Amino acid sequence: MARTLLSPGDVKGGWAIIPTPAKDDASDWRATKTVDIDETARVVNGLIDAGIDGILSMGTLGEAATMTHDEKLDFMKALVDAAAGRVPIFVGTTCINTRDTVALTRQALNIGADGTMLGLPMWCAPSRDVAVQFYKDVAEAVPEMNIAIYANPEAFKFDFPQPFWAQVAEIPQVVTAKYIGVGNLLGDLAAIRGRIKLLPIDFDYYAAARMDDSIDAFWSSGAVCHPLVTTTLRDVVAAARTSGDWGAARAFQARLGPTAATLFPNGSFKEFSTFNIPLEKARMNAGGWMKAGPVRPPYHLCPEPYLEGARKSGQMWADLGRALEAQD
Template sequence: MARILLTAADVKGAWAIVPTPSREGASDWRATDTVNVDEAARMVNGLIEAGIDGILSMGTLGEAATMTLDEKLVFMKTIVDAAAGRVPVFVGTTCINTRDTIALTRQAVDIGATGTMLGIPMWCAPSLDVAVQFYRDVAEAVPDINIAIYANPEAFKFDFPRTFWAQVAELPQVVTAKYIGVSTLLPDLAAIKGRIKLLPIDFDYYGASRMDDSIDAFWTSGAVCHPLVSTTLRDVVAQARASGDWSRAKAFMGRLAPTAATLFPNGSFKEFSTYNIPLEKARMTAGGWMNAGPCRPPYHLCPEPYLEGARNSGRMWAELGKALEAER
């Protein structure tokens, strides 16, 4: 029996992008079976109970590039089982080539994942034709899974131009995208014609929502520092849109924005991208809501001042969450 797929209209609210929690010793290349399944299940269940609307996983900070195939399958099954159909769960299936990507995506279907968060294979910088054809091939080969395009220019050496969005919007399985920045948001929205729900990062959500009414969902890695911050952002923007009074949402962004200040080394997204995994995992663990564990090699090395900035970001996010709890 064919599975019922989501549409762009089904993607709403706060979508947590989660790490793959690891056991102690995971930074050693000799390590095997590194997934902390108990923490992974607790993380997903806690996010859902806190009101998160969807789960995105196994992207960059999810360490899809550094897990073995067996570890990927264990983690997929763990989080899909933990979610138990309560919210959509998208798992990353990007591999170094199309055929392996298709094979892993088919396994994700068998496990019960709602969708795949799919980036472009990372070796050569792709041309427009290569990028579009990759998504066409996966969509043709695995028609019964939703696709969230993972649009990270630094990771995939591709700028995701308007012509790309216009073409992938023709694929019915492509319903959403993990989107970075807002400088090209309006032209990209025009290109997709409502067929793909673009998800800005939580720090851009307020501004993006004011730019276009179709922006009613976002991705948030901060959710695992304290999920109440992410759900509050969702709710204050929804209230503002319904009432036309954006003052409370603007004030909340004034409290949220400073938590990003020390996350990006020297204020640089490019520098952050070089150390994305250790920075995000340090931030998440410092938040105290979960234990992301050590990073898998080779992306386990990072300058200590950068790590401390990330930890400070996580602590600030958690402090905001605790303040919101007290205000309830």
């Protein structure tokens, strides 16, 4: 069990955020035990062998909202067993209320997860006081568990303002956050005062790292399309920070950026968020590095043109990974 809390300085490098691999019948509401345990173990081992620094799971694209309770426990155990302590494993434990969230977080701790990627309950749009108290309550109830705040404004109907960050920075268990965008980054960094490691998405990592030296880690869902792209991004930014020459990192970002273009329907994050799960799983399946499998209901329906864009994104990411392999 995770009895020692991490510090923000312990969170570094490229963190993969992974889907929950699904068996072939998972889109049928009648299906049970839909988690592909063998693929879970293969993916975890493959990511660790590739040099990934940590694993986040059971968020939106991880289908935490559509797995049964038993499936969640099965998946957590498969993740923890496969990782065997080699990298931190954070699992999503967000439920629709605080009491169920606490119960699931305790179970995750007992299974051996290092932390929880914790979003806000999805029902009413929370006030700032409600959002802050939720994190305080979970931290009080499970004080041994590291917390990564899952800061997704579309999913949780909350804009994560600077006063929120200032308040949750006072909670020792909150060590990191899955973060979106760079528009408010400097203000949010000022609010947290070094007490939380903010993880931007891979597509924003170069820009965020140029903005502030504390940004030395990021999250990557593309890692399961080809992990070498993620680790290369980590390494070129680290080299640039050491040498002061950002030319190679800038050039790599120019190769990475176009892989995002077709993932967001009509260039809209809001539209993407409506179909996040099928788009990400289509992207990952098309990348060919892992079998993410089908989408669990009710989110398995998605316009075909959107899916085709996601598949193209996954194929482009995988092509970049193969090109990097050929360079070695």
